[in-house]
Amino acid sequence: MDRQQTEISHSIERANRYIEENRAAVAPLYRNHYHAVPPIGWMNDPNGFIQYQGAYHLFYQFHPYDAKWGPMHWGHMKSTDLTHWEDLPVALAPDQAYDRFGCFSGSAIEKDGKLYLLYTGVTEADEAGIHYQVQCLAVSEDGVHFEKVQHNPVIPAAALPEGASPIDFRDPKLFEHDGMFYAVIASKTEEGTGQVLLYESADLLDWRFSSVFLKGTKEQGIMWECPDFFTLDGKDCLIFSPMQWPEEGNDYQNLNASLLAIGKVDWATNQFHPESFQELDHGLDYYAPQSLEDDLGRRICIAWMQNWGRNFPTDELGHGWTGSMTIPRQLKLEDGKLKQYPIAASLTEGESPETIGAFYLEDGVAVLPGIEGERGLLQLKIDVSAVERMEIRLRENEQESTLVFYDRMMNELGIDRSKSGIMINGEEATPLSCRKVALPTMVQWLLLDIFLDSSSIEVFEGNGDAVLSTNVYPTEPASGISFRCSGKAVIEQAAFMPIA
Structure with a gap:
């Protein structure tokens, strides 16, 4: 991967040109028809899931040049009904020193009519050969074409608290609370456990460390990814995807799981206090869910319908693509219990x-x-x-x-x-x-x-x-x-x- 990154100069223009020239060669045999799938190449985590200017926008981890994981770009598509998706131009490419080894996962938020993406950049190696993970910002006035800000990285590795790994610091999820912008970011401790860090900003450009939002124990996995904080039916909720969370009966049998923690935030200390944990999906392929709240007040979640550590048949068969998202689902809490319902009404409209x-x-x-x-x-x-x-x-x-x-x-x-x-x-x-x-x-x-x-x-x-x-x-x-x-x-x- 190092050699590939050194020899190839990535750009949005190059990626879009490659997609248009090669997408017709993708084999259709196993391609899902009513799920979000990449036009070509590799797809993993959903990113920047947001409703903006009348449409649902879905960004995703994307390697256009191979059906294997590789230098991460941000693919982009949109939908008006969450079931029929229109491909849009690539949103981000790893073209700067601070993200040369990948534009990793992140999220989106609207401010003053503009769409902002906060994502993890993986830097060029330093003299010791270390690639740091830092948080970077890009902005768009039309929701399609993005410019990376000159302030990048807006959250450097130097902004980490003591004991947090600078090489496992990723997947910022933005939200607003009491007039401030916040980001929950996944991190790994020096003890080799997962945690979620909280950062705050008044303008999305200048950030400061706020707290260790939630710290895991040695019994709760070796790293947490893709945190997502929101309030649902009066309860504070934190979704995250831990690696090697211990199996409990029927739960957490996938080596990489996705959890919902329900609890309460103490906004005096900016710390999350969980009251319960539960697995979101009991199938074999579900990871890195991300959610939004739409203009109907629905909390809608979508996830990568794959899992790390598995073989990927469409790559092995040379089909030219890998990855799909789940059907979006609505999350509800009823009497304190999680309920999940598919959002797919338009798929069967008019059918009797x-x-x-x-x-x-x-x-x-x-x-x-x-x-x-x-x-x-x-x-x-x-x-x-x-x-x-x-x-x-x-x-x-x-x-x-x-x-x-x-x-x-x-x-x-x-x-x-x-x-x-x-x-x-x-x-x-x-x-x-x-x-x-x-x-x-x-x-x-x-x-x-x-x-x-x-x-x-x-x-x-x-x-x-x-x-x-x-x-x-x-x-x-x-x-x-x-x-x-x-x-x-x-x-x-x-x-x-x-x-x-």
């Missing part, structure tokens, strides 16, 4: 599919008429009061399928991709192809919204209590959907709405 109702299944297998497809929304209402185990097999062909299941005795909802197609391997000590989550209360009706796309399955429990997001790569056409149960089930409603 035939609904299958009152189908009885006892210790058997069933295929329902009209319930099949590779891309679409599967909606189910199943009476599971007399079920031992209920299975829905998705993306099914003669040899492959992905299993969504409900275990009545354990009251667990799960997903299993062990027979989905191309194997996905990770860095977990035990190979991980199945995950599950215990529902908070025993249910009579299992309500599911299942979103299928070319290489992804997202399962939303209908009461908002659980989400499981997972990538799948069938090796043959796979449009089958079937139902299996032990015990007695009544499929009260089943509908499949294709999504082009």
